[in-house]
Amino acid sequence: MFLDTFVLAAANVADAGFLQKLNNVDGLNLGDIIVTVFLFLLLMILLKKFAWGPLMGIMDQRAEMIANEIEAAEKSRTESKDLLEEQRSLLKEARNDAQSIVENAREQGEKQREDxxxxxxNEVGRLKEEATQEIASEKEKAVAAVREEFVSLSVLAASKVLGKEISEEDNRALIEETIAKAGDGQ
Known part of the structure; x- marks a missing residue:
């Protein structure tokens, strides 16, 4: 509606005879063409100033926002890839650590078993040695007891055989000497 009013006002201002002459040239409406071109140019200037500039600004902002989002997504993808690699290396390291712990535990168990x-x-050897020493000691005690018994019996037998009594100390010395000689002869 604004445009129609403008066209009518422009037509009233212009000389009607001049537009009539332009319109009659070779069947062309040259006046209408000039007014239309003028109005088109005016419309383009107004659109550029009031619509095209803000629209291009919005489009530029939108393009910048999309570029930022693409950049952020790429950065996020790169960070995710780096984190994944880091997690894989940490997992591999943890597996290696666990394997070394198991191996150390196995080695320590083997060492403890050997110890x-x-x-x-060593304890069996010590007990065997102690038992051998105890047996030898008991054997010596038993031999000494048998000797004592043998000496006593010999003194008793000798005193009965001789019919007289010799001092016990003399008998004992005589018998021990005989036993020692008999022991050396074996």
Whole structure:
């Protein structure tokens, strides 16, 4: 409506005879063409100033926002890839650590088993040695007791055989000397 009013006002201002002459040239409406071109140019200037500039600004902002989002997505993808690689390396390291812990535990268990077996063998050897010494000691005690008994019986037998009594100390010395000679002869 604004445009129609403008066209009518422009037509009233212009000389009607001049537009009539332009309109009659070779069947062309040259006046209408000039007014239309003028109005088109005026419309383009107004659109550029009031619509095209803000519209292009909005489009530029939109393009910048999309570029920023693409850049952020690319950055996020790169960070995700880096984090994934880091997690994989940490997982691999954890597996290696767990394997080394298991291996160390196995080695320590083997060493403890060997230590226990060695200690048990040492204890068996010690007990065997103690038993051998105890047996030897008991044997010596038994031999000494048998000697004492033998000496006593020999003194008793000798005193009965001789019919007289010799001092016990003399008998004992004589018998021990005889036993020592008999022991050396064996």
């Amino acid at each position: 226990i077996v060695k200690a048990a063998r």
